[in-house]
Amino acid sequence: MLSQTQIRPELSGTAPAPFSVSDEFLQDLSDTTEIDEHIAAQLAMVLPDICDELLNRRRGDRLALSWQATQDRIAAARATLRASDPIPTRDMRDACETLLRHSTHADERAAAADVLSQMEGTA
Numbered sequence: 001m002l003s004q005t006q007i008r009p010e011l012s013g014t015a016p017a018p019f020s021v022s023d024e025f026l027q028d029l030s031d032t033t034e035i036d037e038h039i040a041a042q043l044a045m046v047l048p049d050i051c052d053e054l055l056n057r058r059r060g061d062r063l064a065l066s067w068q069a070t071q072d073r074i075a076a077a078r079a080t081l082r083a084s085d086p087i088p089t090r091d092m093r094d095a096c097e098t099l100l101r102h103s104t105h106a107d108e109r110a111a112a113a114d115v116l117s118q119m120e121g122t123a
Contacts, residue, residue: 020049070102093119 025046032039077095080087087095096112096119103109 021046021053073098074102089119 025042029039029043035043077098080091080095081099093116096116099108099112100116103112
């Protein structure tokens with residue numbers, strides 16, 4: 001049976017859990033085959049917390065994916081600029097713009113800005 005302290009562990013008198021809905025509550029809920037009035041009432045109380053936690057997790061996942069995509073773009077831009085073969089103008093411009101926009105290294109951003117400035121001067 002699902003208990004009040006499983007729903008909100010802070011009611012148990014111990015230190016608060018990092019989540020407002022305990023893992024035990026979620027496990028019991030996943031093992032439940034029928035939802036009676038008692039469980040429905042408990043769900044009604046905690047559904048906003050469950051949704052908040054899920055949305056925060058999804059936002060975090062999207063941020064992690066976005067961060068990784070940015071790191072991949074920076075790595076590709078660096079590889080383009082370090083290529084030994086001649087670099088097409090458009091590829092060089094894209095690589096420099098990527099570094100200018102996303103690099104955390106000031107010297108790399110300055111070099112990219114300098115190259116773009118030189119490219120504009122010759123265009």
